[in-house]
Amino acid sequence: MRIIKRSFLFMPSLLQASRCHSAPSSPAWRLFSAVASSPKVCIVGGGPAGYYTAQHLLKARSDMVVDIYERLPVPFGLVRFGVAPDHPEVKNVINTFTQTAQHKRCSFFGNVSIGTDVSVEELKKAYHAVVLSYGAEGNRLMGVPGEDLAGVFSARDFVGWYNGLPSNKELQPDLSCETAVVLGQGNVALDVARILLSPLDFLKKTDITQQALKSLRESRVRRVLIVGRRGPLQIACTIKEVREMINLPETNADMLPGDFEDIAEALKDLPRPRKRLTELMLKTVKVDDGQKANKQWGFRFLRSPLKVLSDRDGKKVAGIRLAVNKLEGSGEDARALPTGQTQDLECGLLISSIGYKSLPIDPSVPFDPHTSTVPNDMGRVSHTAGLYCSGWVKRGPTGVIATTMNDSFETARILLKDVESGALELSSNKAGAQEITSLLQTRGVRPVSFSEWEKINLEEVRRGEVLEKPREKVLDVKEMLDIAWS
Incomplete structure (x- = not known):
């Protein structure tokens, strides 16, 4: 018992330090997790729906841990790749998303394809809740x-x-x-x-x-x-x-x-x-x-x-x-x-x-081919405990970014309600990112952290300055990874 008590003395600072990196994996972290479990939520998709959902969850509970997984090495989804280049004012929302991404209880894992590198079932085993926010990638x-x-x-x-x-x-x-x-x-x-x-x-x-x-x-x-x-x-x-x-x-x-x-x-x-x-x-x-x-x-x-x-x-x-x-x-x-x-x-x-239109992400996830959405009730995925959705995969590809914000906040509120009512089971400890990053390592997949994305960001801004424009985007994924890991 003395060992556990002594561990608690230094654990809060260690927890904060660990959350600033992509994956807490030290023995001390594992000891803390075994003693005090906090809600761990995984969000699939690093676009507006994902970040708005994360923002609301983190603000609502001081013990909430949120990890965001994104297929590309870069975050922000439709804001980066969909908003017209002559609408820079719309892209200012990236500043808000960045604040969320840098939160001590939020981590970003880019370059991870859910459904290919990791299954949704594996995410559900590692997290108390999984939120699908991966948007609409089909035409x-x-x-x-x-x-x-x-x-x-x-x-x-x-x-x-x-x-x-x-x-x-x-x-x-x-x-x-x-x-x-x-x-x-x-x-x-x-x-x-x-x-x-x-x-x-x-x-x-x-x-x-x-x-x-x-x-x-x-x-x-x-x-x-x-x-x-x-x-x-x-x-x-x-x-x-x-x-x-x-x-x-x-x-x-x-x-x-x-x-x-x-x-x-x-x-x-x-x-x-x-x-x-x-x-x-x-x-x-x-x-x-x-x-x-x-x-x-x-x-x-x-x-x-x-x-x-x-x-x-x-x-x-x-x-x-x-x-x-x-x-x-x-x-x-x-x-x-x-x-x-x-x-x-x-x-x-x-x-x-x-x-x-959204596309099916994993055989274990319900999908309606007629609406190209995941069947849900206010964000709760039908007949699947612990699984939620927000954004276009929830309601279809309609509305503006503000619509997605309200929609994502609704999903977050529903998830929080399920936590408070006990509908979302929290009694078992979940390893979260630690378990998933271990799986990825065995499969030869290396995630990109938010700080590594910031290296890509700085390089794009530097290239843009040479051309007298806000940024010149890196177009090749391999080049993105080379910059991130340099």
Whole structure:
């Protein structure tokens, strides 16, 4: 007993020191764990959902230990690889995530692929609770002939290309055409259109990759049409994104007045955000200064893809055949029905922005292929004790970062409620990161800690300073690891 009492005298400082590293593994740590068990939670995914969940858990309980596992060597997920480079203000949330990551009871383990390097069942044995927050890495397909032609890309891959996602660094889109078509009318679709038409002098001051900047410098794209299956009153983007398109230098809006017939009459009954957005579009339709700008963009409503048209060789996209729709019903619930008419649009670049989808992570985890989500009740995974989810894998790929924050806080509250009620069993001691890092070592997997990520961060900022931009991202995973472990 004396040995145990003496151990307690120095253990709090040792615990704090251990949490600052990737994996506590000393004999003293094991002795402390055996005497005083604290809730250990593992979060799968180092994006916004993961960090917001961790933030709430750590703030709520002074004994909570949280470990975040991420497939890539770098954290922050969609904030790093999804937010448009000309929206740096949105990326400021990284400062909050960094504070969470540097918390003494939080550890980051990058370069660890859950489902491949470690199974979810192994995580459940090592932790009291596991939260799946790994986002949506798949693309929704159009499901039409020709979508595999050269020159057809998903918005996810195109955004990943200009934002430096390692898996998209070889994309090399051909921008030698005059017209590009973007299918979908959400914020991501408008991000893509804006990047294609933005002045180079502006983009080169952002963290867009140099290889994307080089391609855009040589681009001949002068016209971007943004196509949606429903009407102006159902458009999915926000007023901020539309205003940015309207304000693009040397660029005119190309709208079809017929798309907005009778829309003005519906304005009075619209919710305020929808009303302001619709009024802005109506104002844009009526503006015609008589000057033809160098570049154009425009919405095309009530159109759905039927077939991607190929060039003479049958290898590359030359256009898109669209079904002309009519609306049944009104407001947000209106359905698009085909009229039997079709329209062909010529284009040399086609980008599908019809949505992302989550993918199954592990055979032991329930997964709904129709919704591409993990079945859950407010974050509790159905029929699986100790397993939770947050973010897009919980609710589907919708909303902005603030939506993900609220969603993740909800999951954290549910988990904490289960701890307090006893629904989440804490009586058995769990080894947490110590057990998982031992497994990884035997499998030849070396995690990247947050301090090692910070070495990558510093190198990216240094490279950016040379180019007079915020950062130049490292695109290759091997190079990331070389920097992290140097």
